[in-house]
Amino acid sequence: MIRVILPPHLRNLAHIEGEVRVEVKGQATQRSVLDALEASYPMLRGTIRDHVTQKRRALLRFYACQEDLSNEPPDAPLPNAVQNGEESFLIIAAVAGG
Amino acid sequence: MSGVRVLVGTRKGAFILTSDGKRERRDVKGPKFGGWEIYNLNASPADPNRIYVSQSSGFFGQIIQRSDDGGKSWYQPGLKPGEPTTSPAGMPLAESNKFVYDTSSTTGRPLTTHQWFDGTQHPWEFKRVWHLQPSLTDPDTVYAGVEDAALFRTTDGGKSWSELASLRGHPSGAEWAPGAGGMCLHTILLDPTNPKRIYTAISAAGAFRSDDGGGQWKPINRGLHSKFIPKPDAEVGHCVHKITLHPSRPNILFMQKHWDVMRSNDAGESWQEVSGNLPTDFGFPIAVHAHEPETIYVVPIKSDAEHYPPEGRLRVYRSRTGGNDWEALTKGLPQRDCYVDVLRDAMTVDPLDPCGIYFGTTGGQVYASVDDGDSWNPIVRDLPPVVSVEAQTLP
Numbered sequence: 186m187i188r189v190i191l192p193p194h195l196r197n198l199a200h201i202e203g204e205v206r207v208e209v210k211g212q213a214t215q216r217s218v219l220d221a222l223e224a225s226y227p228m229l230r231g232t233i234r235d236h237v238t239q240k241r242r243a244l245l246r247f248y249a250c251q252e253d254l255s256n257e258p259p260d261a262p263l264p265n266a267v268q269n270g271e272e273s274f275l276i277i278a279a280v281a282g283g
Numbered sequence: 284m285s286g287v288r289v290l291v292g293t294r295k296g297a298f299i300l301t302s303d304g305k306r307e308r309r310d311v312k313g314p315k316f317g318g319w320e321i322y323n324l325n326a327s328p329a330d331p332n333r334i335y336v337s338q339s340s341g342f343f344g345q346i347i348q349r350s351d352d353g354g355k356s357w358y359q360p361g362l363k364p365g366e367p368t369t370s371p372a373g374m375p376l377a378e379s380n381k382f383v384y385d386t387s388s389t390t391g392r393p394l395t396t397h398q399w400f401d402g403t404q405h406p407w408e409f410k411r412v413w414h415l416q417p418s419l420t421d422p423d424t425v426y427a428g429v430e431d432a433a434l435f436r437t438t439d440g441g442k443s444w445s446e447l448a449s450l451r452g453h454p455s456g457a458e459w460a461p462g463a464g465g466m467c468l469h470t471i472l473l474d475p476t477n478p479k480r481i482y483t484a485i486s487a488a489g490a491f492r493s494d495d496g497g498g499q500w501k502p503i504n505r506g507l508h509s510k511f512i513p514k515p516d517a518e519v520g521h522c523v524h525k526i527t528l529h530p531s532r533p534n535i536l537f538m539q540k541h542w543d544v545m546r547s548n549d550a551g552e553s554w555q556e557v558s559g560n561l562p563t564d565f566g567f568p569i570a571v572h573a574h575e576p577e578t579i580y581v582v583p584i585k586s587d588a589e590h591y592p593p594e595g596r597l598r599v600y601r602s603r604t605g606g607n608d609w610e611a612l613t614k615g616l617p618q619r620d621c622y623v624d625v626l627r628d629a630m631t632v633d634p635l636d637p638c639g640i641y642f643g644t645t646g647g648q649v650y651a652s653v654d655d656g657d658s659w660n661p662i663v664r665d666l667p668p669v670v671s672v673e674a675q676t677l678p
Contacts (some may be wrong), residue, residue, distance in 0.1 A: 227362065231344050231381060245342060278343075
């Protein structure tokens with residue numbers, strides 16, 4: 186079970202509170218976690234990754250274990266602490282004013 | 284008619300202002316979708332409880348919201364709360380925010396390029412929905428004008444959207460260029476007397492008309508003159524800010540261009556300037572009185588470099604002659620130290636008698652007049668910057 190933390194706007198959109206847990210078969214990667222997340226909450230499709238290119242939206246970042254994973258390959262395994270549920274996979278909206 | 288709902292889109296959420304038929308007191312509900320940019324919310328003329336919202340964000344992209352109960356509750360089409368969100372096979376049941384240019388060889392057009400700010404060619408990239416225009420007769424059919432400029436349509440209540448690709452695929456597409464706000468399709472007018480006729484306007488390409496329900500498009504910009512483009516009388520490339528029509532005379536169009544207020548008496552085949560005695564003919568919105576087809580309203584803005592009213596005085600200008608002769612309407616509007624803007628989708632009318640006129644400002648005020656514009660009152664004063672204002676009458 187992979188723990189995912191979403192930014193507030195996306196939690197509101199998906200009608201969820203707190204952390205999300207998604208089931209991923211095999212080794213968890215950014216792609217497999219986001220696939221599982223979007224399967225459970227299809228209203229999030231297109232909000233984290235572009236519908237067509239599947240690229241991360243420019244102003245969102247992916248963090249885990251105090252590391253910025255945003256530019257890691259989408260099929261690279263996530264850190265072990267995320268794989269075993271000790272740490273969350275964080276989807277963060279870039280800090281901005283206004 | 285029992286009342287009026289004024290639908291207000293702002294930079295930080297949506298607001299619904301409801302009043303009875305006298306329009307003396309307003310109930311203000313909102314913000315809905317707080318923190319999101321609401322470029323437009325618009326109601327179906329065929330079902331007053333059906334409202335569609337364009338909700339977008341630089342962070343999260345485009346969302347479409349829908350209400351079936353007049354704005355009391357909302358959902359993303361295809362994803363009603365409490366209903367399954369996936370098929371038994373685990374596939375998403377709806378893709379209401381999926382706006383993908385149609386590049387199929389049978390129904391679409393290749394994803395070509397358009398002119399970019401630096402003069403190079405740039406591929407079309409979807410950014411957001413600027414305007415939603417529900418069908419005049421079917422609550423499930425809605426047109427969406429998007430950035431980068433294209434026209435989409437849903438016929439299933441917003442669950443899925445398809446591009447009417449021949450507009451973007453027009454041979455002139457490579458010459459279209461973004462204005463300062465982006466290359467947006469912001470105006471969609473449906474002819475109430477001819478269901479096959481659709482007008483659109485794009486900044487900065489110009490106006491287009493289809494006479495076959497969106498299958499083919501024709502630029503309708505003859506008579507427009509734009510000094511700031513290489514060929515001032517070009518067929519396309521004009522920065523049209525807004526077009527409007529009166530339902531009783533849909534062949535007569537009024538346009539607020541980047542500079543110039545224009546009029547067409549022949550469904551856009553030709554245009555004549557009617558700026559007349561306006562203090563400046565730069566501006567964004569234009570509206571036509573609900574019962575007087577020759578009475579039109581604009582809000583002059585100082586210039587394309589200074590987006591605020593001349594002399595710091597907020598004035599609506601009214602022409603009762605279809606243009607050329609204009610009078611300033613100032614009663615109830617700030618006449619000193621006012622430096623707000625009124626954006627292209629932020630002015631509208633209601634069809635009650637007398638006609639109601641509404642506009643919102645980038646300062647967060649929404650003003651209303653129930654006496655043809657002779658006097659104005661703020662319905663609300665301190666909203667986030669107002670992007671769009673639509674009015675619907677309630678049965």
